[in-house]
Structures are given as structure tokens and as C-alpha cells.
Amino acid sequence: MRSYKSIAVLTSGGDSPGMNPAIRGVVRTALHHGIKVYGVQRGYSGLINGDIHLLSSKGVSNIVQKGGTFLKSARCSEFHQANIRAIAANHLRKLGIEALIVIGGDGSLTGAHLFEEETGLPVIGIPGTIDNDIFGTDDTIGFDTAVNTALGAIDKIRDTADSHERYFLVEVMGRSSGFLAIHVGIAAGAEMIVVPEFAVDIEAISLQLATSKRKGLGSSGIIVVAEGNSPGLTNRLAEQLTHHGHTPYVSILGHIQRGGHPSGHDRVLASCLGAKALEYLLAGYSDMMVGINQGQVVNVPLDNLTRYRKGLDPELLKIALQLHK
Amino acid sequence: MRSYKSIAVLTSGGDSPGMNPAIRGVVRTALHHGIKVYGVQRGYSGLINGDIHLLSSKGVSNIVQKGGTFLKSARCSEFHQANIRAIAANHLRKLGIEALIVIGGDGSLTGAHLFEEETGLPVIGIPGTIDNDIFGTDDTIGFDTAVNTALGAIDKIRDTADSHERYFLVEVMGRSSGFLAIHVGIAAGAEMIVVPEFAVDIEAISLQLATSKRKGLGSSGIIVVAEGNSPGLTNRLAEQLTHHGHTPYVSILGHIQRGGHPSGHDRVLASCLGAKALEYLLAGYSDMMVGINQGQVVNVPLDNLTRYRKGLDPELLKIALQLHK
Amino acid sequence: MRSYKSIAVLTSGGDSPGMNPAIRGVVRTALHHGIKVYGVQRGYSGLINGDIHLLSSKGVSNIVQKGGTFLKSARCSEFHQANIRAIAANHLRKLGIEALIVIGGDGSLTGAHLFEEETGLPVIGIPGTIDNDIFGTDDTIGFDTAVNTALGAIDKIRDTADSHERYFLVEVMGRSSGFLAIHVGIAAGAEMIVVPEFAVDIEAISLQLATSKRKGLGSSGIIVVAEGNSPGLTNRLAEQLTHHGHTPYVSILGHIQRGGHPSGHDRVLASCLGAKALEYLLAGYSDMMVGINQGQVVNVPLDNLTRYRKGLDPELLKIALQLHK
Amino acid sequence: MRSYKSIAVLTSGGDSPGMNPAIRGVVRTALHHGIKVYGVQRGYSGLINGDIHLLSSKGVSNIVQKGGTFLKSARCSEFHQANIRAIAANHLRKLGIEALIVIGGDGSLTGAHLFEEETGLPVIGIPGTIDNDIFGTDDTIGFDTAVNTALGAIDKIRDTADSHERYFLVEVMGRSSGFLAIHVGIAAGAEMIVVPEFAVDIEAISLQLATSKRKGLGSSGIIVVAEGNSPGLTNRLAEQLTHHGHTPYVSILGHIQRGGHPSGHDRVLASCLGAKALEYLLAGYSDMMVGINQGQVVNVPLDNLTRYRKGLDPELLKIALQLHK
Missing domain, CATH: 3.40.50.460 (Phosphofructokinase domain)
Known part of the structure; x- marks a missing residue:
């Protein structure tokens, strides 16, 4: 168990439907545990520029059904440099932020891993991409939509x-x-x-x-x-x-x-993964992603994401071949 | 392993979106294995009246996206009587049909169990209901839609x-x-x-x-x-x-x-369960339902459905309580 | 021709999809002509309570596709009293507001007529109701949706x-x-x-x-x-x-x-009627509603709305009868 | 007034949503007047090949909500030749068909005009195209969808x-x-x-x-x-x-x-135009298209379609320019 007073959340890379309910899941669960939550604008860009603002329970009302991400997102090549990542960590520390939740795809979560490795700031990843191509999880937020x-x-x-x-x-x-x-x-x-x-x-x-x-x-x-x-x-x-x-x-x-309104499946998935990310963090975990394996939420070490590649389900391939006329 | 020459498929009880791709999954997989498939009209009513017709690969083209069930469905109280079930079995035998696939909810699958128990005709159930209240499976066709x-x-x-x-x-x-x-x-x-x-x-x-x-x-x-x-x-x-x-x-x-077009999730689920129902049948199983457990297709004995009751997921309940404002 | 420096807009009665693009049409057209626009919250309730705020061009960005009304709406029985209407007029005058645009149904537009008659403040109505039951116009905002x-x-x-x-x-x-x-x-x-x-x-x-x-x-x-x-x-x-x-x-x-996203038809209709309401106002008209007659925008005296009742199109009735099987 | 015993209907060129309810409108109105209706498959191709079949009231049930055209459509360059058009007319005459309803765009309706001019067979056009670019009508079937x-x-x-x-x-x-x-x-x-x-x-x-x-x-x-x-x-x-x-x-x-389900507007428009096409035919008209002008159904001589070009509505252009931020 570990206790936190302040954390931050950001969305990074290509947007995917369900990022909003994932943010809401993180924010409301954190507030439930008495933890303050900051929202970082525009993914890693906002982290570098210190574009970071406190979020409230009401501030995440009425977003569960909206596509895209109200925190904005961006691809950020600068964040590939270690010295830039150090600057980003300082912005968080100055605000007393002790951990970071990153919602995004493969590349964004790999950046998150480097960030924790170098700066020591605990990071939890949440898989958000329509491609469903992240190793270690059967499902990603946005795929179903x-x-x-x-x-x-x-x-x-x-x-x-x-x-x-x-x-x-x-x-x-x-x-x-x-x-x-x-x-x-x-x-x-x-x-x-x-x-x-x-x-x-x-x-x-x-x-x-x-x-x-x-x-x-x-x-x-x-x-x-x-x-x-x-x-x-x-x-x-x-x-x-x-x-x-x-x-x-x-x-x-x-x-x-x-784009588009997230599907029911993605809204429930995002709500659960958002809530579970917080629970893992409070249980002392970090440098990991919450994922879905065999219908359960599991923790996946972030460095697995670069080491392994997810393959197509051979069962689905077989069915696809059998069912056409 | 067991071999079949002819089987039949029916949809019973309240209709649910995805019944059509489930029928298609059964028909195309059976034809792939060289087995003839008959469609029974209006659920157990059609079984009792002998309203049973041969299906072709082309006949199940262009139905994957349609709500309802093109085989029609009905609630059939007569089928609660054992002597009526015996008449139904005779209709199948006269056509040389050696097994029956039933797509429907709790009540329909319970009827299917009695049918096999009494008549010896192998039956496989596929869970189709928007209520998702069938014991032994985490998911049912139509729920996601x-x-x-x-x-x-x-x-x-x-x-x-x-x-x-x-x-x-x-x-x-x-x-x-x-x-x-x-x-x-x-x-x-x-x-x-x-x-x-x-x-x-x-x-x-x-x-x-x-x-x-x-x-x-x-x-x-x-x-x-x-x-x-x-x-x-x-x-x-x-x-x-x-x-x-x-x-x-x-x-x-x-x-x-x-009603409505089945969702992507329900179409894939229905296609898989339809295909798997056939595989279980060919592997010698019967008096069972194909279901989803921990993300995998599993077999569930049909008499479990009446014995046990499925409960709400406590994890989801907790998340529901934590996330409201 | 008449010139205005400040006007106000409100939505009243049951909400209908397209009220938002109608507000946007009013606001952007007014700004185009150098006129300030105030938004009144909650229909006539906000008028009575002085809940009136300046609107900007950016403030009506990204609302064209949203159902409901971002100005909120309400049914307001108090507004049936003449002394209350006088209070409402004073709120407008204090802010220097010289005219009022009312978006709503039959009852709301009748209230608007009394308001102008008694207080002398020019009013233009825009028909917004899903019922399409307003005399003098073939179409109302929200009906198509x-x-x-x-x-x-x-x-x-x-x-x-x-x-x-x-x-x-x-x-x-x-x-x-x-x-x-x-x-x-x-x-x-x-x-x-x-x-x-x-x-x-x-x-x-x-x-x-x-x-x-x-x-x-x-x-x-x-x-x-x-x-x-x-x-x-x-x-x-x-x-x-x-x-x-x-x-x-x-x-x-x-x-x-x-509810729901307004249809394309309703968004275009609302945009046109919003823009035309302004043009009629600037041309010196008031105590009127903009409506659609024979495919054209027309002006309809507000007191016609209580005097006459709109009837069903006999041609459509005939077609309805001929086309069923 | 003129009396007909048998007519035919076809859809030609690019498909547009609402062609199905237009066919239904033609068929049901004709049957209401005791006239037999034949459906021509694949537009003018089916006319040339004699692919023409009797339609029933029930045969056009349950198509009102479907996109595309159940009669199929095609672009047919052969029909540009007068001798081919003569062959097509003979197919109709052999079946006792006395008039032809053509649902399609500019090119298809121009072909229809030539067909009547050369063969004397009465033709009525119905504007069906998503482009809404046909002279003489403010609206075409499929545009709204x-x-x-x-x-x-x-x-x-x-x-x-x-x-x-x-x-x-x-x-x-x-x-x-x-x-x-x-x-x-x-x-x-x-x-x-x-x-x-x-x-x-x-x-x-x-x-x-x-x-x-x-x-x-x-x-x-x-x-x-x-x-x-x-x-x-x-x-x-x-x-x-x-x-x-x-x-x-x-x-x-x-x-x-x-593609897609036709909108409510297009289904009502198609139903009305289908019904009105029949009424004009029975009133003795031909070589014309039914269109919408100032909210009313009007008749437009088919040879106007090639002579004049429809322009953008200047009022809409003005509104488009005024309303952006």
C-alpha cells in the first residue's frame, strides 16, 4: 500500500473514443480516495510546457458519452529526449504531483516507461487506441467503437x-x-x-x-x-x-x-480501467499498464510492450475463413 | 468425435440482435464440414408443426447485419408438455435430422435440455438474450447491442x-x-x-x-x-x-x-458461438450450451442453467458506486 | 430600416433539436451587423430573474450539432401575468437591450406577442417545436429530427x-x-x-x-x-x-x-431562420414570427398564432391511405 | 385523363437512398388504380435484355427503410444508341406495358426523354440522386439522407x-x-x-x-x-x-x-413523388419529371433538364458566409 496526495492524468497520441470516460474513471476514483487530480493538456506537450490544471468531480460530468479527449492530445517528438523528460518531471514535482496516469497507445506507453525509469515518478498506463495492438491486453479503449x-x-x-x-x-x-x-x-x-x-x-x-x-x-x-x-x-x-x-x-x-460517441463496451471498459489504474497505484504498483486478460483486469509491466508483439487470434482467423460463402 | 449428416437450427423466445449471425455461423460451419442444415421456423412451434426447411450458404448471405431472426421466433407454451416434445422429435427424425441447435434464452435452453433428455436427440444451446442472465456464460448474444x-x-x-x-x-x-x-x-x-x-x-x-x-x-x-x-x-x-x-x-x-442492427461485438460473438456449437457437436458433446468464461468459449451443461443463478459482478457494482459525482 | 445596438435571445418551453444552431444563427448574424447579443437563461424564467449574459462568436462555436439548448429552457407559468412581464421588460431595458428573439412553440410565441404589445419592446419569434403545429409555417425547428x-x-x-x-x-x-x-x-x-x-x-x-x-x-x-x-x-x-x-x-x-443531434435539415433551417429573424428585425419588423411557406422564409404576425389553427395536409393524408398494403 | 393497364418502373444510374420507397409509391398507387406494374432489373440494361418482372403489393412491403434499390441499378452506355432504345421499347410492348417510370439522375432522365421522343412510349421521371443537381426541382430523393x-x-x-x-x-x-x-x-x-x-x-x-x-x-x-x-x-x-x-x-x-437507411424526409418525399408520378400519368401527362418547387409537387418537361443548369441558392451562400466565426 502506498498513499498519494496528488496525481496527474494525460491523454497522448492518436485520440480514441473512450478516453473521456477513462479520465473520468481516474478522477472520480482518486477523489473517492481523497487524492487531488491534475489534468495535463495536449499529452506530453503539456507536461513539457507545464500546462497542468486541477480537475474536479463536476469538471468530468457529462463527458462520458463524448468522443475524443477533453484534455486534448498530441504526438510529441520532443519527449523522445531524456533531458526534455527531466524538465517535464520538474513541472510535476513543483506542483506536488507524485504520480502520472498516461492514457494512450504503444508509443505513448513506452514513453511513460522511460519517464518513470529516469525520473522515478510512478507511472501507470491505460491502453487507449483503436488499433488494439498493444501487447499484454486483449482489449484497448476505442477498439470496440x-x-x-x-x-x-x-x-x-x-x-x-x-x-x-x-x-x-x-x-x-x-x-x-x-x-x-x-x-x-x-x-x-x-x-x-x-x-x-x-x-x-x-x-x-x-x-x-x-x-x-x-x-x-x-x-x-x-x-x-x-x-x-x-x-x-x-x-x-x-x-x-x-x-x-x-x-x-x-x-x-x-x-x-x-471519433464518435464511445460504445457502451468502451465506456464500461474505460471506467473500469480508470478505476483499476488508481487501485494498482494505491496498492504500490507502478511502471505498469492495466490490461484485460481472459476477461479480467491484469497488470502488465510497461517494458513488456516493447519486448513482445501481439499476434492475431488464430481461432478468429479460422472462423473468418470458414464463414465466408 | 462423432459424425453427422443433417442437423437443424432454431431461434426461440424473445428475439435478440445477433441471432441472424449466429444462425449463419451454424449454417456455414456445418456446410464447411459437409453437413446439411435445416432451419426450423418460429422456434419450438415450427418443430411441433414440422415447419422445417433446408438452408443453403447463399440463403444466409446478407443477414449478418440484420436485427431479429429470419427464422422467426415465438414463445411456445405447448412445448412444456413431454408428449408434444415427442411429436417434435419425430418431425426431425423423419427428415433424417440427427441433432438440434437452439438459440435462445434461459427458458428456451431449459426446454432444449428436456428435449434431449427425453428423446435422445443431441442438442447444443447458444445463449441469445439481451438480458445476459444465463448462468455459466459471461456474455449473451444481443446484450452488447x-x-x-x-x-x-x-x-x-x-x-x-x-x-x-x-x-x-x-x-x-x-x-x-x-x-x-x-x-x-x-x-x-x-x-x-x-x-x-x-x-x-x-x-x-x-x-x-x-x-x-x-x-x-x-x-x-x-x-x-x-x-x-x-x-x-x-x-x-x-x-x-x-x-x-x-x-x-x-x-x-x-x-x-x-431490435436494431447487431453491434460488432455481438456479430463476432454470434459468429464464434455458432461455429463453436458445431465444433462441440462434432467433438461428441451435447446437452450443453456454448458460453463465454474468462474470455474463452466454454461448454456449460444445460442442466446447470436451472440449478444455479447468475449474480451481478461485485466489481462492477463497486465501480458504479464510486464513479457517480 | 431600423438600427439596434443590443438584443437578447432566449429559448422557451419544451426543448427541440436545432435550438442551438438557431441561437448561433441569431448571434453570428447580429455580430456580423455589429449588434451585441445577450443570452437569457431558462426562457422567460431567466428574463424575470435577470439571468442574462453577453454572448460571443466563440461562445456559440461547436454547438451546431448538439441537441437541447445551451441557454436552458423552462416552462414558466408566472410569465402569464402582465405585471411579471413588465418586470422582465425592465431587466432588458436596464441592460440597454432593445429587442428580443424568442425561440419556442405556440405558447411561448403567444407570450412573446403579449410581451411586445404591453411593453413596446420589439419581439421576433422563431418556431422551435418537434410538433410542427404552429400556424403560418410549414416547418418548425426540431420536427425533422x-x-x-x-x-x-x-x-x-x-x-x-x-x-x-x-x-x-x-x-x-x-x-x-x-x-x-x-x-x-x-x-x-x-x-x-x-x-x-x-x-x-x-x-x-x-x-x-x-x-x-x-x-x-x-x-x-x-x-x-x-x-x-x-x-x-x-x-x-x-x-x-x-x-x-x-x-x-x-x-x-x-x-x-x-433530443438527439439535430438533423441536417433542422440545422440548415435553424441557421436560416436565425439569420432571417435578424434581417426582419433590422428591416423594421417586429411582433412577428419567421416561418416557412411554399419553401420560402416568410413573416407571420404573432397574433395569427392564436387566431388560426393549422390543419393536416390533405394530400399527405390521401397518400398515407393509398400506400399501405 | 388517360387509362393504363400496365406500366413499368426502373431505377437507373448511381443509387440513392429513397429509391425503394419511390418504387413502393409507384407500385402501390398503380395497384390502387387497378394498374399492373412491372419492375425492370438493373435500369436500362434490364430494359434492353428484357429482364422485366411483375411486382405485387406484398413484394414492396418492408423496403421503405432500405437503402439502395431492390430493382438494382446500373450505368448503361449502350442505351445512348437509338437502335438499342428501339429494342428496349419492343420488350415493353411485347409485355403490353404502356408507360415507363424512370427513377434516377440527370443522365438517366435525359435518356428517358429520348426514349419517349423516339418510341412514343409515355415516360415519367422521378429525380433520384444525392447530388440535388437536377434543373427544375428544389429537392431530389437521397439528398437529405x-x-x-x-x-x-x-x-x-x-x-x-x-x-x-x-x-x-x-x-x-x-x-x-x-x-x-x-x-x-x-x-x-x-x-x-x-x-x-x-x-x-x-x-x-x-x-x-x-x-x-x-x-x-x-x-x-x-x-x-x-x-x-x-x-x-x-x-x-x-x-x-x-x-x-x-x-x-x-x-x-x-x-x-x-447508402444507408433513407431519412424520414427522403422516405416521405419518395412516397409522394412516386404517388404523384402516377397521378400525372393518369392525367395524361408524359415526357416530364415530377419535381418540388416552392414546396409543391410540380411537373417539369424532361427536355428542360438538358437545356438549363440549376444554380446554387444565393441566400444560402450568404448565410454560409455570415455564420462562420
Whole structure:
């Protein structure tokens, strides 16, 4: 057990829906334990500039349903430098702040680990990213909402696909991982799912489309494509398929996937992880992230995040392959 | 391992969003294994009347996103009689059907258990209900969608609550259990949550509203109420609070909670449970339900459903209490 | 032409989606013309209590998409007294406010007329109500959003209606007028529409349901019912239909119809009416409401509102009758 | 007055939400008058291939809420040839079909005009396009839904814009006209709106962004851009603004704008236009389109569509300019 008088919370990196209820979970749980909570504006930028303000219970009222983050967020390359991190720690110390809660993705949480390692200020991470690509946790805040947003878009696209009897290549986010693509693909009843973890085989895709048509299984459908690392992948796939005699349409979902009211699942997840982050802190833990493993909240050492890489669930892959027509 | 040539699938009881992708999961996985699948219309009614038709892969195309159940559903009191269940079994045998998949809630799955016990026809259950009140599984198909539907309604109601500075009592489904109310309440940032598992204390609610107002924490908000067993609970609560000097508005969400496009979570859950039901059947299991425990698909003996009662998660209760203002 | 230095704006009565963009339209247009704008809190209550604050351009940023009204609203029975209205006028005069824009429904705009008549302070009304029951204008702010909200609910209810092969009586708002019911009914493809303008004929409804079933046109569907003046109408209808051998379900949509993000149509309408209210004021008009007639913004003398009653469009009634199956 | 025994209906060109209720309006009104209705599959392609089937009242049940068109649609370049149009007319005559209702955009209705001119078969057009760019009508089926869909996306994008304090360039459809962009821009509270009708002035946009920032009016917001005639416009604008020291994000909404459940407005509009098309036909009219002018249904000679070009509403342009901060 450890006692704290003042802590701070920030959101960092790409915003994800549910960051607001996570902040609220941290603030209200801390106040419940008699701890003051400061909010840092604009992620690590605000930490460096000392843009740090006291938060109240009422101040986090009526935010649970809002997308984005009311503390603002930013990507901050300066924070990659150790001397800058030292300046940031001083801002916190001057205000009597004894610990920091960081809500963000892989990169932000790695920064948090270095920050504690160098400055000794206890840090707890909360996984907030629509990509769900953080090692050690089955779920991240914003992932469920992003799946639903992508599905809402695909449900609209399907109207045109059916009316015009065309295939659509729908690009979802996911530079190095296909978590979003797999979930969206299964939930959308997609004919195919292209993920960065596997090489794309245009011949195989083309053959499957042709077979589907020949069998009378229809000539319209959805192919979900994770954006991958090289921009323009989906448009290139469309061109290649056109060379093979198909004429798919393309839809790039883009930034709408980051926003919107958080889903019920993400609001409950964020509330729980926010509350649990505080409990771990009070129990004496730090340099860790709260995560979900086998349906339970667990603690994940922050340095695991850089050491290991999360893989796709082979069970889901199998189901995705079995369920298309 | 066991081999099957023909099986049947039905949906029974109150419909829930995700029943369609569950049917699709069963049908496509069965066809993948070379097994014929029949669809029974209107739950056990169709079983009794022999309203049973062969399903194809294409026949379950483009249903993954649709609410309700394309096989129709019904509550069927006749099926409570053993002699009627024997007639139903004969209809299946005449068509060469060797096993039955039942998608539904508590009552429907209990009927499924009796059906196998008496007739020897293997049965696998899939939990489909928005109430999430089935013992042995942490999740049921339709629950996540219902949470999101209720939240969508509350997000609208909050506009009026804020504009008129009033409290709203919002009634969600849940006759004997508060699972939906707890999740909706946490996700909505509700000031209070009333569930059937605990006695309602009007004095305490009234005191809390008064304290909130006195502290300047605002005089508007949401109180989520599970409908409970005696109709009219929420209106009675409103009257009592009015006697205590508050003047809350009331909104009964009602049937909209059962319908709508299934959420991404429910579509993936339904697809997985549909596929897994088949795998368990082929592995030689029966008289069981596929469920979710600690994030994994598990098998739950059907007779457990009547023997045990699922309780609210104490961790969620604690978080709900800590997070209101 | 007349020149003004300071004006005020308020929202009164039941809130409706689009009141926020209407306020924004008033404020930004006034500032564009170099006029200061004050916001009155809680409708006429704030006018009586002097709860009046200066608004800025930035202060109305980012509200265009929000339901409800950020100025708050209230029903205010005190304002029915002439001496109270005189007090309210003094509050405005003390602040140098020379005119008042009132956004609200029938009752609120009638109060506005009396206010100008007695105090000489110029008033312009903007019709804001989900009921669309204001004489002199074909459209009111919030009506289109309410139609869409009701349809969203009915689209969910239809899943259960179809799955269980039942009729649903769906109650929408409308105490004395059936505008919302007619639009929702046509748009929902309802089998029947019950409005306060016509007596309910249970025999006729029952006969039509029976005929529909006999002809094989299905035994499920939606009947839209305007709530009417005597509470409980829809439940009574359901009981009567049950006596006639039908067993419809009931869904009362209630308060969700008032809230939610305003639709595109309502945001554009509100922006235009807000801007036009200012232009009429500057052109020397007052004691009038801006309204929509034949697709154009028109001015409607406020005392017409009490003198005449708006009727249902006979053309829409005819179409509603022809289009059901 | 003229009497018909059999007519046909088709949907052509890009699909738009509300085509289904328009078909339903045509079919049910025709049946009400004792006229048989045939549905032509895939627009003019189905007319050429004789893919024409009888429709029933029940066959158009439960489609009012569905996006796309259940008759399918297609762009058909063959129909530009007069000899092909003659073949199409013969298919209709062989089935005893005496008139044709065409639901579609500018190009499709121009084809309809030629078809009647050459073959003598009476044709009535119904304007169905999300672009609202058809001369002679203030409104087209699908426009209102597309506005709402774009707004739904922008409401999500705004979460990220606010959280990251960035401007977003949001591209909406509109190759040669800015109707969608203007409506979406006003309704979204956009800072700027770029339309094909006016040259883009990057210097002016850049200056306005800088001024806004300098005045403390915020450094985030939405700029709505109509796609225009040369692909890649929005990305080029983003590059140019980046050269001027701004770093906007880009979101291309794309195909989601064509799909989705039609809005209430579009369902009522489609139902009315479908019904009115029949009434005009029975009143002896043809070679015309039913349109909306000053809030009324009017008839527009089809050859006007090619002769005149619809312009942006100057009143809306003025309001758009006045209302940004």
C-alpha cells in the first residue's frame, strides 16, 4: 500500500473514443480516495510546457458519452529526449504531483516507461487506441467503437454494392496489425480480409471472386483491407483486380474511425480501467499498464510492450475463413 | 468425435440482435464440414408443426447485419408438455435430422435440455438474450447491442434533462436481473442505478439528489431503473420522488432494446458461438450450451442453467458506486 | 430600416433539436451587423430573474450539432401575468437591450406577442417545436429530427414485429395534432396511422388487420398512434384490439423524440431562420414570427398564432391511405 | 385523363437512398388504380435484355427503410444508341406495358426523354440522386439522407479535430455542383466551404485560418470541399495549405454518402413523388419529371433538364458566409 496526495492524468497520441470516460474513471476514483487530480493538456506537450490544471468531480460530468479527449492530445517528438523528460518531471514535482496516469497507445506507453525509469515518478498506463495492438491486453479503449463505426459505414456501402452488383474494397485502419480488419471483416460478413500479417495473394483473391460468381453466389460483396505500411495499398489492389477482370469500387474509411460517441463496451471498459489504474497505484504498483486478460483486469509491466508483439487470434482467423460463402 | 449428416437450427423466445449471425455461423460451419442444415421456423412451434426447411450458404448471405431472426421466433407454451416434445422429435427424425441447435434464452435452453433428455436427440444451446442472465456464460448474444441501444436513447434524453435541469428515471429491461441496468448505468454516467437484486431505498435516493443539488453538482441527471417484476415500478418511483420534492421525468425504453442492427461485438460473438456449437457437436458433446468464461468459449451443461443463478459482478457494482459525482 | 445596438435571445418551453444552431444563427448574424447579443437563461424564467449574459462568436462555436439548448429552457407559468412581464421588460431595458428573439412553440410565441404589445419592446419569434403545429409555417425547428428519431426506433421495433409476427402500436408525440404521426407513419410504411384530428374506429382497424392477414399480406406491421389528449390512449387501443382477437405489442416512444443531434435539415433551417429573424428585425419588423411557406422564409404576425389553427395536409393524408398494403 | 393497364418502373444510374420507397409509391398507387406494374432489373440494361418482372403489393412491403434499390441499378452506355432504345421499347410492348417510370439522375432522365421522343412510349421521371443537381426541382430523393450521412461522419471527425486542434478538409460528393457541400457546410458549422461553382483561393483560405487563430477563435475546425471535376482536389488543397504553414488532415467521405437507411424526409418525399408520378400519368401527362418547387409537387418537361443548369441558392451562400466565426 502506498498513499498519494496528488496525481496527474494525460491523454497522448492518436485520440480514441473512450478516453473521456477513462479520465473520468481516474478522477472520480482518486477523489473517492481523497487524492487531488491534475489534468495535463495536449499529452506530453503539456507536461513539457507545464500546462497542468486541477480537475474536479463536476469538471468530468457529462463527458462520458463524448468522443475524443477533453484534455486534448498530441504526438510529441520532443519527449523522445531524456533531458526534455527531466524538465517535464520538474513541472510535476513543483506542483506536488507524485504520480502520472498516461492514457494512450504503444508509443505513448513506452514513453511513460522511460519517464518513470529516469525520473522515478510512478507511472501507470491505460491502453487507449483503436488499433488494439498493444501487447499484454486483449482489449484497448476505442477498439470496440472503431469496429462499430467501420461496420456502420460498411452497412451503408453494402447498399451500393448490392444495388450495383459490385465488390467493394473497404480500407480500415491498421498499419502493422490486422485486429481491426479481422473483427470488422467477420462482423461485416466480408468475403475476404486482407491483413498486414500475411502477404496479399491477388491471384487467390481473383480466383475466389470468379468461383463465387460461377457458383451463383452473387457478384457483390465486401473485402476488408487493413491499410498496411505502404500508403495506397487498397487502390493498388483495386487496380490489380481490375486487370484480372473484376471492377471493384474502393472506399477508404479514414479518420471517421477515430471519433464518435464511445460504445457502451468502451465506456464500461474505460471506467473500469480508470478505476483499476488508481487501485494498482494505491496498492504500490507502478511502471505498469492495466490490461484485460481472459476477461479480467491484469497488470502488465510497461517494458513488456516493447519486448513482445501481439499476434492475431488464430481461432478468429479460422472462423473468418470458414464463414465466408 | 462423432459424425453427422443433417442437423437443424432454431431461434426461440424473445428475439435478440445477433441471432441472424449466429444462425449463419451454424449454417456455414456445418456446410464447411459437409453437413446439411435445416432451419426450423418460429422456434419450438415450427418443430411441433414440422415447419422445417433446408438452408443453403447463399440463403444466409446478407443477414449478418440484420436485427431479429429470419427464422422467426415465438414463445411456445405447448412445448412444456413431454408428449408434444415427442411429436417434435419425430418431425426431425423423419427428415433424417440427427441433432438440434437452439438459440435462445434461459427458458428456451431449459426446454432444449428436456428435449434431449427425453428423446435422445443431441442438442447444443447458444445463449441469445439481451438480458445476459444465463448462468455459466459471461456474455449473451444481443446484450452488447441492447446496452448500446439504451445508451443511444439516454444520450438523447440527456439533452432534455440538461436543457430543463431535471432528473430522468430511465427504465431498461430486466425483470429479475440488473445486468443491463448496471452496464447501461455505468456507461451512461448515471447518478443512480436501481436493480432487482437490491431493495429500492427511496429515502436514500432522495437524499442523494438533494445533496448533489446542495453541493452545486447540478440538478439534472439520469437514474437507470431495471423494470423488475412488478409492472409500473418506474412510474411509482417517480411519484414517490415527487412526494419528496423532486420532479423527475420518466422514460420507459421498452421494445426498442430488442431490435436494431447487431453491434460488432455481438456479430463476432454470434459468429464464434455458432461455429463453436458445431465444433462441440462434432467433438461428441451435447446437452450443453456454448458460453463465454474468462474470455474463452466454454461448454456449460444445460442442466446447470436451472440449478444455479447468475449474480451481478461485485466489481462492477463497486465501480458504479464510486464513479457517480 | 431600423438600427439596434443590443438584443437578447432566449429559448422557451419544451426543448427541440436545432435550438442551438438557431441561437448561433441569431448571434453570428447580429455580430456580423455589429449588434451585441445577450443570452437569457431558462426562457422567460431567466428574463424575470435577470439571468442574462453577453454572448460571443466563440461562445456559440461547436454547438451546431448538439441537441437541447445551451441557454436552458423552462416552462414558466408566472410569465402569464402582465405585471411579471413588465418586470422582465425592465431587466432588458436596464441592460440597454432593445429587442428580443424568442425561440419556442405556440405558447411561448403567444407570450412573446403579449410581451411586445404591453411593453413596446420589439419581439421576433422563431418556431422551435418537434410538433410542427404552429400556424403560418410549414416547418418548425426540431420536427425533422423528431421524425428521424421516431423512425430509428421503429426500424428497431420492426425487427421484433417481423420475428414474432406481431403488430406494434407505436405512440409518438402529438397531443392535439397528428403532424408527427402522419410523417412518421408514411415514412415507416405503417399499416395505419391514428391522429387526434379524427375519431378512432376500432372496428375499422380490427377489420383491416383481419383482411390483411386473410389476404396473406402478413400478420406483422406498425400502427403509428399520436398520443392525443387523454393519457393512456395507446394502451387502451391495444386492449380493445386484444378483445377483437389481435394481440398487438405497445411501444411508447416518449422523451427520446425531443433530443438527439439535430438533423441536417433542422440545422440548415435553424441557421436560416436565425439569420432571417435578424434581417426582419433590422428591416423594421417586429411582433412577428419567421416561418416557412411554399419553401420560402416568410413573416407571420404573432397574433395569427392564436387566431388560426393549422390543419393536416390533405394530400399527405390521401397518400398515407393509398400506400399501405 | 388517360387509362393504363400496365406500366413499368426502373431505377437507373448511381443509387440513392429513397429509391425503394419511390418504387413502393409507384407500385402501390398503380395497384390502387387497378394498374399492373412491372419492375425492370438493373435500369436500362434490364430494359434492353428484357429482364422485366411483375411486382405485387406484398413484394414492396418492408423496403421503405432500405437503402439502395431492390430493382438494382446500373450505368448503361449502350442505351445512348437509338437502335438499342428501339429494342428496349419492343420488350415493353411485347409485355403490353404502356408507360415507363424512370427513377434516377440527370443522365438517366435525359435518356428517358429520348426514349419517349423516339418510341412514343409515355415516360415519367422521378429525380433520384444525392447530388440535388437536377434543373427544375428544389429537392431530389437521397439528398437529405446524404447530407445527414456526411454530417454523421463530420460529427465523428470533429472529435479528432478538437482533440488534436487541427483543421480537417472533408471531401463530399459533387463533381460539378456544390449543393451537398453548401448544405453540409452550413449544417456542420464549417469554417469554409469549397464548391465547384467558384474558383478556389488558397491565399484567402490561408489568411482566414491565420486570422481565426490570431483572434483566439481556435485552431481547429472543418472545411467542407466538394470533390469537383479533377480527382485529388482535396489532397492538393491540403498540400498547398501545408506550404502556407497549416497542417490540415484530410478525410474523403466517398461511397458511404450513397447508402444507408433513407431519412424520414427522403422516405416521405419518395412516397409522394412516386404517388404523384402516377397521378400525372393518369392525367395524361408524359415526357416530364415530377419535381418540388416552392414546396409543391410540380411537373417539369424532361427536355428542360438538358437545356438549363440549376444554380446554387444565393441566400444560402450568404448565410454560409455570415455564420462562420
